[in-house]
Amino acid sequence: MSEVSYIQQRNRPLHYYALIYLAFLYIPVLFLPLFSLNDSIYVAFPLKSFTLKWYEQMFANEPMFAALMNSVRVGVATSILATFLGIFAAKAVTRYRMPGKTPVVSFIMLPLVIPGIIFGVALLILLSRMGIKLTLLTVTLGHVLVCVPFAMATLIPRFEGFDKSIEEASADLGENMWWTFWRVTFPMVFPGIVASLLLCFTISFDEFIMAFFLSGTDPTLPLFMWGQLRFPAKLPGVLALGTLILAVSFFVVFFSQWIRTRGMQSFTPGGD
Amino acid sequence: MSNGTAVVGTVSEPVAAPKSGFGAVFMRSEPLRGYTLLSPTLLIMAFGICIPFAILVTMSFWTQHGFDFDTTLTLNNYNTAVESPVYEALILRSLAISGTCTIVTVLLSYPMAYYVAFHVHRHKMIWIILMTLPFWTSYLLRVFAWKIILGYNGVINSGLKGLGLIEQPLEFLLYSQSAVVITLAHAWAAFAILPMYVSLEKIDRTLLEAATDLGDGPVARFLRVTLPLSLPGIIAATLIIFIPTVGDYITPALLGGPDGIMIGNLIQAQFGKVNNWPMGAALAVAMMITVSVCAVTFMLVTRKAKEHIA
Numbered sequence: 270m271s272e273v274s275y276i277q278q279r280n281r282p283l284h285y286y287a288l289i290y291l292a293f294l295y296i297p298v299l300f301l302p303l304f305s306l307n308d309s310i311y312v313a314f315p316l317k318s319f320t321l322k323w324y325e326q327m328f329a330n331e332p333m334f335a336a337l338m339n340s341v342r343v344g345v346a347t348s349i350l351a352t353f354l355g356i357f358a359a360k361a362v363t364r365y366r367m368p369g370k371t372p373v374v375s376f377i378m379l380p381l382v383i384p385g386i387i388f389g390v391a392l393l394i395l396l397s398r399m400g401i402k403l404t405l406l407t408v409t410l411g412h413v414l415v416c417v418p419f420a421m422a423t424l425i426p427r428f429e430g431f432d433k434s435i436e437e438a439s440a441d442l443g444e445n446m447w448w449t450f451w452r453v454t455f456p457m458v459f460p461g462i463v464a465s466l467l468l469c470f471t472i473s474f475d476e477f478i479m480a481f482f483l484s485g486t487d488p489t490l491p492l493f494m495w496g497q498l499r500f501p502a503k504l505p506g507v508l509a510l511g512t513l514i515l516a517v518s519f520f521v522v523f524f525s526q527w528i529r530t531r532g533m534q535s536f537t538p539g540g541d
Numbered sequence: 542m543s544n545g546t547a548v549v550g551t552v553s554e555p556v557a558a559p560k561s562g563f564g565a566v567f568m569r570s571e572p573l574r575g576y577t578l579l580s581p582t583l584l585i586m587a588f589g590i591c592i593p594f595a596i597l598v599t600m601s602f603w604t605q606h607g608f609d610f611d612t613t614l615t616l617n618n619y620n621t622a623v624e625s626p627v628y629e630a631l632i633l634r635s636l637a638i639s640g641t642c643t644i645v646t647v648l649l650s651y652p653m654a655y656y657v658a659f660h661v662h663r664h665k666m667i668w669i670i671l672m673t674l675p676f677w678t679s680y681l682l683r684v685f686a687w688k689i690i691l692g693y694n695g696v697i698n699s700g701l702k703g704l705g706l707i708e709q710p711l712e713f714l715l716y717s718q719s720a721v722v723i724t725l726a727h728a729w730a731a732f733a734i735l736p737m738y739v740s741l742e743k744i745d746r747t748l749l750e751a752a753t754d755l756g757d758g759p760v761a762r763f764l765r766v767t768l769p770l771s772l773p774g775i776i777a778a779t780l781i782i783f784i785p786t787v788g789d790y791i792t793p794a795l796l797g798g799p800d801g802i803m804i805g806n807l808i809q810a811q812f813g814k815v816n817n818w819p820m821g822a823a824l825a826v827a828m829m830i831t832v833s834v835c836a837v838t839f840m841l842v843t844r845k846a847k848e849h850i851a
Binding site for chain 1: 571572574575576578579581582583585586587589590592593594596597600649650652653655656657660666670671672673674675677678679680681682683685686687689690692694695696698699700702703727730731780781784785787788789790791795805808809812818821822825828829832
């Protein structure tokens, strides 16, 4: 064992560095819940008494609820559409030998590296030239374009993760293409599909820049928050809302990553 | 099969393919079947990316007339962009801010990625999820958290005042370029870790053993084996942070103040208050070209450097 030990030996300083790094990653965000429970409209130390009134006020806030429902609607539509497109693409990319596959996949992945503001204004110009009114539908369109690469990146490892011969066996036993997909492929990639739906929902739910350029009179939740930031008196309410959003996002993403990686291990033991 | 007939009924091309005609060609040609399956996604992405960009570039040659556009093609917007020192200064400042932020983020995140790749053996998945989790949460909220921390009466100022260390709030914290750099570095950290982690994880451990057996100490081994092999991850992380941060406008708008305004804010203003869409389009195109030139130069330089080492 001594041959590997020098690589695997503990590195204390690095370990502490990693812990500090994680703290740096999380602590700033934790100030939102902290001050959302503070009984003062000023976000400052020392903390006053504990209160839940910002949360109570938030639940009585109708425009906020409308924005929340808008975001949920856009998020659900986006995640279903993007995942649907992602399934087609992932299956095609992993199951068929195609010339020019790499450039085509890179092209579909482009939205990952296009700065949001440029993509946003480009779509805005197109929609306005076509005379399409800006609504939640246009926001959904923008979000689908942003989410398809994520859906694909989540689904491709799933399709790669199980043996192609199982599908071939099904075909040999007389099932047609669609039936094979429904009875063999779909159950195998199901955790990937759930993960993709959840991730796309979170991305859409939190997305700001596309929504900023492509929304009409109905704001999504991030846009609503952005509007509230102008009024200092509304700050604690924004903190309460932000806390809830963070909590939900953390839970959804953690769950989606957990389900994705868990399922993978059961199919390919020893692999990651 | 009773509940399956509905599904089967919609199928036009069964697997037991006909022996001749179009069907046979279709079933025998793997690329054709692959591209057919890919086509819905590919078409939507092609329309969604190419057409908006074509019209963005076209509009950058137009002129704004009140609420309408003069669609005669001219280079006026680009001339203005080149001649006016404001635009040039803003682009340079944006490149400087996001360049600094990129370097800071990559340097700080590399040891973290290294730690998880080489020193975490149990619960690795938990570490990876923990590292990348913040990236999936609201960007707006993460930026907003820093406004609370760095603000005039924010966490740092009120905390230090409460401890009696300062009398007056430190004003340089909020509304400065350093505030923008700190916030961007924090917001994009998770993005930097993942590609570097992946390339470090892929390194064949026997190479490290070989280097040690051949007499390299830990530092030499790192510089001659680990670092060069993880270079693709470093390059990916650099580009993945640099490209989007140049155009960021949320962070500068919330934390930058007048000195921290970036090109993204100016582009956004052209589509909002200023209402000069063609100028905004020209600035967006100019920014895209600048960023691409930077990215390509960076890739060429690193490739040359890599050849030099190898």
